[in-house]
Amino acid sequence: MLVFWVGLLLILLGGVLALLLNRNFMWLKLTAVVLTAAGSLTGLGATLSLLNKAAPATISITYLHLLSLSFKIDGLAAFFLICIFGVALPAVIYSFHYMHRAENPLAVALHYLFFSLLIISMALLVSAADSITFMLFWELMSLSSFFLVIHKHESADNRRAGYLYLAFSQVGAMFLLAAFGLIYGHTGTFGLGNLSGLSQSVRLLIFILAVIGFGSKAGVFPLHVWLPQAHPAAPSPVSAVMSGVMIKTGIYGILRMYALLNLNSPVPGGIMLIAGIITGVLGGVYALGQQDLKRLLAYSSMENIGIILIGLGLGMLGVSAGKPIMAAFGFVGGLLHVLNHAAFKSLLFMAAGMVQHSTGTLSMDALGGLLKKMRLTGIAFLMGSLAIAGLPPFNGFISEFLVYFSGFHGTGLPRHGFVLCLLAIVSLAIISGLALAVFTKALGVAFQGEPRSAAARSATEKGWTMLLPMSALAGLCLFIGLMPKAFIQLAVQAAAGLNPAYGGLPLEPFMELIGQISRFSMLFLMLLILLLALRSQLYQGKTVTKAGTWGCGFTRPNTRMQYTGSSFSASILAFFRPLTKLTEDHPVIRGRFPGATHYLSKVNDLAEMYLRPVIVNPVLALFDKLRWIQHGDVHLYIGYILLTIVVLLFFV
Numbered sequence: 001m002l003v004f005w006v007g008l009l010l011i012l013l014g015g016v017l018a019l020l021l022n023r024n025f026m027w028l029k030l031t032a033v034v035l036t037a038a039g040s041l042t043g044l045g046a047t048l049s050l051l052n053k054a055a056p057a058t059i060s061i062t063y064l065h066l067l068s069l070s071f072k073i074d075g076l077a078a079f080f081l082i083c084i085f086g087v088a089l090p091a092v093i094y095s096f097h098y099m100h101r102a103e104n105p106l107a108v109a110l111h112y113l114f115f116s117l118l119i120i121s122m123a124l125l126v127s128a129a130d131s132i133t134f135m136l137f138w139e140l141m142s143l144s145s146f147f148l149v150i151h152k153h154e155s156a157d158n159r160r161a162g163y164l165y166l167a168f169s170q171v172g173a174m175f176l177l178a179a180f181g182l183i184y185g186h187t188g189t190f191g192l193g194n195l196s197g198l199s200q201s202v203r204l205l206i207f208i209l210a211v212i213g214f215g216s217k218a219g220v221f222p223l224h225v226w227l228p229q230a231h232p233a234a235p236s237p238v239s240a241v242m243s244g245v246m247i248k249t250g251i252y253g254i255l256r257m258y259a260l261l262n263l264n265s266p267v268p269g270g271i272m273l274i275a276g277i278i279t280g281v282l283g284g285v286y287a288l289g290q291q292d293l294k295r296l297l298a299y300s301s302m303e304n305i306g307i308i309l310i311g312l313g314l315g316m317l318g319v320s321a322g323k324p325i326m327a328a329f330g331f332v333g334g335l336l337h338v339l340n341h342a343a344f345k346s347l348l349f350m351a352a353g354m355v356q357h358s359t360g361t362l363s364m365d366a367l368g369g370l371l372k373k374m375r376l377t378g379i380a381f382l383m384g385s386l387a388i389a390g391l392p393p394f395n396g397f398i399s400e401f402l403v404y405f406s407g408f409h410g411t412g413l414p415r416h417g418f419v420l421c422l423l424a425i426v427s428l429a430i431i432s433g434l435a436l437a438v439f440t441k442a443l444g445v446a447f448q449g450e451p452r453s454a455a456a457r458s459a460t461e462k463g464w465t466m467l468l469p470m471s472a473l474a475g476l477c478l479f480i481g482l483m484p485k486a487f488i489q490l491a492v493q494a495a496a497g498l499n500p501a502y503g504g505l506p507l508e509p510f511m512e513l514i515g516q517i518s519r520f521s522m523l524f525l526m527l528l529i530l531l532l533a534l535r536s537q538l539y540q541g542k543t544v545t546k547a548g549t550w551g552c553g554f555t556r557p558n559t560r561m562q563y564t565g566s567s568f569s570a571s572i573l574a575f576f577r578p579l580t581k582l583t584e585d586h587p588v589i590r591g592r593f594p595g596a597t598h599y600l601s602k603v604n605d606l607a608e609m610y611l612r613p614v615i616v617n618p619v620l621a622l623f624d625k626l627r628w629i630q631h632g633d634v635h636l637y638i639g640y641i642l643l644t645i646v647v648l649l650f651f652v
Contacts, residue, residue, distance in 0.1 A: 001057040001073070003046035007085075008120050010039030014092075015116030022109035029096055032112035033465075036092040036119070043123065044085035051078050051493060058129065069136070070129035070191070076259070076497030079335060079490060080126040080245075080252045083342045087244040088119045090469030094350050095237040097463030098357060111151050115238065117144040122245060126252050130190045131180040138176065138249075142169040142217075145246060148238045149230045161229035167619040168226040172216030179209040179257070196262035203261045207268055210257040211275070218250030219302050220309070221279040222607035228286075231298035232362065236353025239294060243301045244346035248338050251308055258316065259498045266320040266417065272313030273420050277427040280306020282606075284434025285576045288441065288569045289603025293352045293362040296442055297345065300388065303431055303438075304341045308334045310424050311403040314410060319499075321417055326409035328495060328502040329510075333402030335491040340395040340480065344387040347473035351381040354466055355446065359455040364442065364565045369451040374461040378447045380470040385439035387477040390432045393521030395480035398488070398514070404428060405510070434572075441568045449562045482522050484514055566601050573603060581609065 014035030021028040050057050056074035073081065092115065099108050121141035128134035146169070150162035183206060184190060186198050195203065216223040227247070231239045258268060283302025290296040311334025318327030354377045355370065356362050371378035387394035407428070410421035451457040461467065480487050488511070495502040573580055581604035587597055629640075 001046070001050070001059055004043055004050070004057075004073070007039045007041075007043030007046055008123060010042060011036050011088075011116045011119050012039075014039060015113035018109045018112035022106045025105045025108070028105060028109050028112070029099060032109075032116070033092055033096045036112070036116055037089055040085045040089040040092065040119065044082065044089065047073070047078050047081040047085065051075065051490075060129075067132075068130070069133045071124065071127040071133065072129040073127050074497045075493040075495075076252070076255060077126045079494030079497075080248065080338075081123055082490065083248060083339055084119065084122050084126070084245045087241055087342050087346050090350075090472055091237040091240045091244075091346065094240070094353070094466050094469040095235070096465040098235065098237055098353055098466055100357075100463075107151065111148065111235070111238075114144045114147045115241075118148065118238075118241065118246070122249055125249055128192070130192055131183065132190050134192070135173070135176065135180065138173065141246065141249065142166070142173070145238075145242060148242075149234045151235055151238070152233070155233075158233040161226075161233035165226040165230040168216050168223060171619070172213045172223070175209050175213035175216070176253075179206050179213060182206050182209070192256070192260055194262065195260045198261075200263075200265065203263055204265065204267060207257060207261055207263060208271070211254055211271060214250040214253035214257075215275065216250070218247050218254075219279075219305050220250075220275050221282050221302065222611055224279070224283075224302050225605070225608045225611055227301065228290075228295045228298040228605070231301075231349075232292055232294040236294075236349055236356065239297075239353070240346040240349040243298065243349060244342040247301060247305065248342065251305070251312070251334075251338060255312065255498060263316075264320050266317060269313050269315075269317030269320055270416070270420060272309050272316055273424055274313075276306045276309030276311075276313055277423060278306075279303075279309060280431040281427060281434070282579060284431050284438060285573070285579055286603060286605055287438045288434060289573055289580060289582075291364050291565045293355065293364055293367075293442065293446060294349070295362075296364075296438065297348050297352060300348075300435070300438060301341075301345060303435060304337065304345065304388070306431060307400065307403065307428065308337050308341070310334075310428060311337060311399075311406065314403065314406040314421065314424060315495075317410060317413070317417060317420060318406065321410070321413050323409060323413075324501060326406050327499075328492075329402050329409065330406035331495040331498060331502065332488065332491045333399050333404075333406055335494045336402060336488060337396075337399035339487060339491070340387070340399045340477075343473055343476050343480070344384045344394075344396060347380060347384040347470060347477065348388065350466065350470050350473070351377050351384065354461055354463075354470070355459075357463075357466070358459040358461060359453075361453070361455055364445045366453045367446040367451070367456045368449045368453075368559065368562065369447075369456060370459055371447040373451075373456075373459040374447075376467055377461050377470065380474045381447060382443060383474040383477055385443050387481070389436045389439055391436075392517070393478065393481045393525050395477050395484070395487075398481060398484045398517070400428065400432065401517070402488075437569070437572055441565055445563065445565045445568060450559045452559045452562070478525075482518055482525070484518060485511060488514065566599075579606070580604070581606065 014032045017035065018028045018032035021031055050073050056072050058072045060068060060070045062068045099111065118141060121137045121144060125134060125137040125141055128137060146162055146166045149165055150158055152158050182202065183195060186202060219227040231243060234242060280303050283299050283306055287296050287299035287303060290299060311330050315327045315330030315334065318330055352362065354374065355367065358374060359367065383394065387396045390396040390400040404425065407421050407425045411418060413421060492502065573582065583602045583604055585600040589597055
């Protein structure tokens with residue numbers, strides 16, 4: 001475990017030294033990137049070595065006999081650590097050329113400091129062995145990510161997105177404190193040990209409070225309101241980390257609490273399935289209605305959280321029904337999708353960052369034709385789109401197949417169990433179809449067709465530190481799809497952290513089926529490569545002419561005649577009209593010679609419409625009323641500290 005701490009120390013040094021070197025822009029970036037990447041690589045290697053240990057690695061740190069921090073890395077924690085370090089490594093490398101503006105070196109230095117704190121807090125959060133340690137690093141994670149979201153604090157929209165994120169983070173933290181408070185009230189300890197001795201009703205209440213608290217971080221409907229605001233505001237490498245792994249800390253918390261509570265009731269499985277179905281379907285619908293590329297990806301994260309929750313819900317339902325195979329494959333499928341989503345969503349955010357970096361916009365209706373100008377970025381986005389849509393031979397197909405397998409195993413359950421499993425299977429099909437439509441739209445409108453603006457016409461892809469991580473993640477998405485056995489085994493080891501029995505189930509027949517799928521995928525890929533090579537050979541020496549796309553009878557077609565994002569998704573959104581509130585702005589055309597007009601449409605998020613007045617606005621109003629505390633008088637600040645110490649002395 002010493003190597004693990006060395007990795008975290010390197011990451012911290014990267015952030016601190018960047019701040020100290022803020023007067024030299026190139027050196028601060030180089031130092032931060034090299035040390036953070038080295039620390040992430042060290043942490044990844046240490047975690048992989050800990051997986052082979054028979055017993056969990058533990059350590060406890062006590063400060064002044066008052067504050068005790070305990071850590072434990074078992075199979076479940078190790079799995080999430082692999083995701084955290086595995087995404088942090090390419091993200092920090094990507095940031096070297098992405099953070100290219102030297103107008104404010106101090107802001108960039110602070111970005112790297114908070115980036116390092118975010119990685120460290122996530123790593124220590126999933127390693128926490130008691131509630132004090134957990135909440136300490138949960139808050140550090142929330143605060144560091146808040147400062148990363150408001151990196152461009154000059155923008156009022158970015159500040160608003162950051163405050164919204166902080167409000168929901170603190171609301172979620174209150175529910176977690178209530179859950180941990182109940183545990184302490186009944187056990188008298190802050191340790192996160194086996195809680196099966198508590199009554200069934202208390203355990204269910206703790207689980208529900210935990211699901212609400214962790215669900216606010218994971219982006220579960222209707223607690224996802226911050227997510228489509230924060231991701232477009234944050235720099236793209238931060239969006240990759242937040243969507244790829246930070247929101248998964250909510251999934252980790254739900255799984256950890258479920259394992260500690262040892263619930264055999266069908267209620268947790270039902271809660272997770274219903275939450276997953278609603279989150280997945282609505283995430284896909286709202287993603288389809290977006291015109292901003294990063295907002296689309298943010299809502300797509302909701303969609304994939306829905307798939308993960310469905311897998312975990314099927315696993316919990318299998319536990320309550322006494323079906324270990326169904327339970328194991330539900331948990332393994334959900335966990336593998338955590339890993340897969342970390343890979344392809346990070347890739348897609350990085351590709352979107354390259355688009356923004358090159359064109360200065362994320363509006364899909366201002367893009368078009370980027371595949372010709374930005375070939376590597378376009379191919380990476382295509383591979384990420386195929387993976388997230390769950391199409392073979394990419395990794396998303398494998399994890400979704402495992403979840404389907406668990407769902408079909410549950411169709412033999414009586415009454416409510418059968419209905420829930422049937423709903424899960426149908427919902428997975430709908431979510432997959434929506435994902436395909438979403439990324440067909442994103443790829444078609446932004447990367448194909450003709451450029452719709454001068455920025456799109458002059459777009460270029462520069463910066464090898466941005467292209468290299470995208471290429472590596474695209475290759476990983478393909479590699480997992482072709483060779484999934486080792487990654488499934490990782491998920492099996494993580495599931496064994498929930499129940500050791502899952503690690504010993506006879507999985508050989510199913511692994512043989514996965515092997516057949518893998519061989520078929522490899523054959524399909526080889527056939528595709530062969531056809532491309534044959535096409536290239538046949539066209540050698542021949543004159544290839546280029547012409548405009550068929551003009552449908554128009555003599556002078558232009559870019560305004562192309563499909564827009566709104567027109568592409570209109571028919572599908574009309575089908576889901578009860579779930580979406582469409583706002584349109586198009587003045588009536590009058591007269592024989594009408595003047596210039598416009599058409600604007602926006603798909604409104606139901607939760608954002610109804611939760612903002614209830615939660616967000618009151619919290620922000622309270623913050624405004626407390627502004628008098630922050631008045632700039634250092635003497636009064638010292639007084640606050642002394643007053644806090646005096647009050648705490650009554651409780652020590």
